Amino acid sequence: MSNRRATTFSPLQLDSQLCFSLYSAQLAMTKVYRKLLADLGLTYPQYLVMLVLWEADGVTVSQIGERLFLDSATLTPLLKRLEAAGLVQRQRATEDERQVVVSLTAEGRALKRKAGAVPEAIFCATGCELDELVDLKSRLDGLRERLTRSA
Amino acid sequence: MSNRRATTFSPLQLDSQLCFSLYSAQLAMTKVYRKLLADLGLTYPQYLVMLVLWEADGVTVSQIGERLFLDSATLTPLLKRLEAAGLVQRQRATEDERQVVVSLTAEGRALKRKAGAVPEAIFCATGCELDELVDLKSRLDGLRERLTRSA
DNA sequence: GCACATTACATAGCGCGCTATTTAATTGCA
DNA sequence: TGCAATTAAATAGCGCGCTATGTAATGTGC
DSSP states (O other): OTTHHHHHOOTTOGGGOHHHHHHHHHHHHHHHHHHHHHTTTOOHHHHHHHHHHHHSOSEEHHHHHHHHTOOHHHHHHHHHHHHHTTSEEEEEOSSOTTOEEEEEOHHHHHHHHHHTTHHHHHHHHHTOOHHHHHHHHHHHHHHHHHHHHHO | OTTHHHHHOOTTOGGGOHHHHHHHHHHHHHHHHHHHHHTTTOOHHHHHHHHHHHHSOSEEHHHHHHHHTOOHHHHHHHHHHHHHTTSEEEEEOSSOTTOEEEEEOHHHHHHHHHHTTHHHHHHHHHTOOHHHHHHHHHHHHHHHHHHHHHO
């Protein structure tokens, strides 16, 4: 009897954990992207950086980092790979030589066309209605916000 | 005029992408766990494996993999680290020597007590109501399911 | 019973994502 | 002015998570 409560409510059970659902949904999502992005020669984090640059070209490493919630230890080697792939260019800012400005090459800009098909393919893969996705997105944004605050 | 449609609906915009919210929420979540689990000497994926073992001790590598949606290339080195930490034991199954059975050591079982405080700490960090978490979890499980199917 | 496929796990190598640290440039203040 | 503090990026090293491949044990068909 004394262990009945522990049985009926056990927070250490894998199946009851939101975090595991978040974790494994993210892995599944990345797996779907991997196939789509292979055509573009991009990984998912690289794709995110390209999204930032397609919106606003010529930004610093830390600006990319703020947008994606990643720091230079992650971005520097990633950007070097994008540079080696001929998609971006990195150069020290003249007004503040601590900063590195990342710009798209012609090839990097051109890739945007090919990437145009990706969002719809992902949308189909989710099998969700659009408003369900919008709702889920805002919940996850709120969750990230609160988790970041408490960290 | 001709580019107005592209401006009003641009699926390549970072801010409109559910997947990025999923990605960054997961990173934020892992970051919160990192602090909590440091006391236990575990990483988040290692914690997941321990959750599986605390529920059902003495399972094969592939059984753990099915539960966590991970394969042996990920689990083998992770399990070796858990073994090196003295938390689990790995031994070939006698009835089928291809399989490796993973069991908890006394130390591994003992760690469950210390881990008992983790779920509530995470729950607080999410800042969510319980039913909101349950709802979000089921949506994410559904999403993972459909993404996996389409991959 | 023997070649063949299949299965379970391990290994190699790559790209994140992190902490901790380093280097170099800029800022700030006595 | 000079020198410490701060800032931006880079680097080192670790642990995933993946694809591709290898290896050994088990099944299967003839």
